[in-house]
Amino acid sequence: xxxxxxxxxxxxxxxxxxxxxxxxxxxxxxxxxxxxxxxxxxxxxxxxxxxxxxxxxxxxxxxxxxxxxxxxxxxxxxxxxxxxxxxxxxxxxxxxxxxxxxxxxxxxxxxxxxxxxxxxxxxxxxxxxxxxxxxxxxxxxxxxxxxxxxxxxxxxxxxxxxxxxxxxxxxxxxxxxxxxxxxxxxxxxxx
Numbered sequence: 183x184x185x186x187x188x189x190x191x192x193x194x195x196x197x198x199x200x201x202x203x204x205x206x207x208x209x210x211x212x213x214x215x216x217x218x219x220x221x222x223x224x225x226x227x228x229x230x231x232x233x234x235x236x237x238x239x240x241x242x243x244x245x246x247x248x249x250x251x252x253x254x255x256x257x258x259x260x261x262x263x264x265x266x267x268x269x270x271x272x273x274x275x276x277x278x279x280x281x282x283x284x285x286x287x288x289x290x291x292x293x294x295x296x297x298x299x300x301x302x303x304x305x306x307x308x309x310x311x312x313x314x315x316x317x318x319x320x321x322x323x324x325x326x327x328x329x330x331x332x333x334x335x336x337x338x339x340x341x342x343x344x345x346x347x348x349x350x351x352x353x354x355x356x357x358x359x360x361x362x363x364x365x366x367x368x369x370x371x372x373x
Contacts, residue, residue, distance in 0.1 A: 183209055185217045193223055197231040197265075229261045237267060244269070275310060276300060287311055293340040315343045319350065334358060338363070 184194060186207070192198045200218075204211045218224075230251060236242045236256045242250075244258040251258075262269060276285060276298050283300025287309070296311035304327070315333040320326055322345040327333070334351045351359070 183207060183213075183222070189217055190223055193218065197229070197233075199228050199231060201228065202231060222357055228266060233258075233261055234267055237262065260347070263350055285311070286314075295341060295343060314346055315335060315340075316351045319348045322348075323350075334359065 200211045200214045201213050203214045223350040232276055236247050244255050247258045248255045287296045290337050297314045298310055299305055300310035300313045302312045305318055316327050319333050331353060332353055334349045336347050
């Protein structure tokens with residue numbers, strides 16, 4: 183088959199891929215590659231022709247486009263830069279973020295669970311998370327945890343936020359309680 187005159191237009195302006203051109207002309211992708219080489223048309227890679235439509239018109243995220251084409255998110259970013267398409271600004275926090283995983287965080291050191299709750303008065307302002315035990319206690323008692331109080335886990339398992347395991351207590355009483363528990367444990371171990 184003879185090389186078409188509009189190859190440059192199809193490849194660079196209409197942004198058809200080598201695969202799409204090979205299907206259009208009923209030839210192999212290798213032949214299309216040879217045509218491009220003979221015509222001194224630089225390869226654009228296999229950037230999908232509908233990339234701009236997906237990203238700009240349909241407002242798919244880079245992560246969503248990566249899943250569609252089974253490539254990495256970095257590859258999609260590379261494609262966008264190569265096509266001169268500006269990346270959209272940061273998606274936002276919490277559920278609006280592209281890498282949202284549900285908003286639950288378990289502290290590796292203490293085992294306490296924090297959940298995303300940006301409007302709660304006891305929220306860690308930097309990460310917008312609050313201890314799940316506080317939310318469970320407040321929901322169970324249908325009132326806010328009063329200022330100057332914390333939540334104690336009766337079974338000493340900070341991951342067990344069942345309502346029956348939670349107790350409202352002042353920090354000083356909480357320290358006394360745990361000091362007493364440690365003394366009792368030592369006394370049991372020494373006898």
